[in-house]
Amino acid sequence: MNTESLAGIFKALSEPIRLRILYLLLEKGELCVCDLMSTLGLSQSVTSRHLAYLRNHNIVKAKRVGVWMYYQLTENSQTELQPLNEFIKQNIQSCEVIKADLAKLSENQCCD
Numbered sequence: 001m002n003t004e005s006l007a008g009i010f011k012a013l014s015e016p017i018r019l020r021i022l023y024l025l026l027e028k029g030e031l032c033v034c035d036l037m038s039t040l041g042l043s044q045s046v047t048s049r050h051l052a053y054l055r056n057h058n059i060v061k062a063k064r065v066g067v068w069m070y071y072q073l074t075e076n077s078q079t080e081l082q083p084l085n086e087f088i089k090q091n092i093q094s095c096e097v098i099k100a101d102l103a104k105l106s107e108n109q110c111c112d
Contacts, residue, residue, distance in 0.1 A: 005057075009057055021054065025073050028105070032071075033069045038104070060073055073085075
């Protein structure tokens with residue numbers, strides 16, 4: 001990984017919403033965009049914009065199933081960024097907003 005790529009990753013993760021998305025994907029593995037929208041309380045366009053930013057920096061990947069888009073971490077995110085992912089998980093798992101996101105997600109998952 002070069003310095004430009006690493007700087008792009010840190011820039012992508014400098015937004016709290018994108019950190020919340022990353023955390024949810026770290027916990028759940030794969031989520032439908034509708035689940036992210038309802039959990040985060042965001043519109044489809046705002047959610048998609050944040051996901052596109054993460055996708056453009058090779059942090060998440062998407063797949064279409066019917067009319068729904070599902071997102072998960074890329075292989076690069078799971079290997080090269082493993083230490084960073086662990087750091088993020090350890091440091092934000094006790095945040096009230098993260099706890100609320102997990103509770104809301106478990107209550108409202110629409111695409112199982």
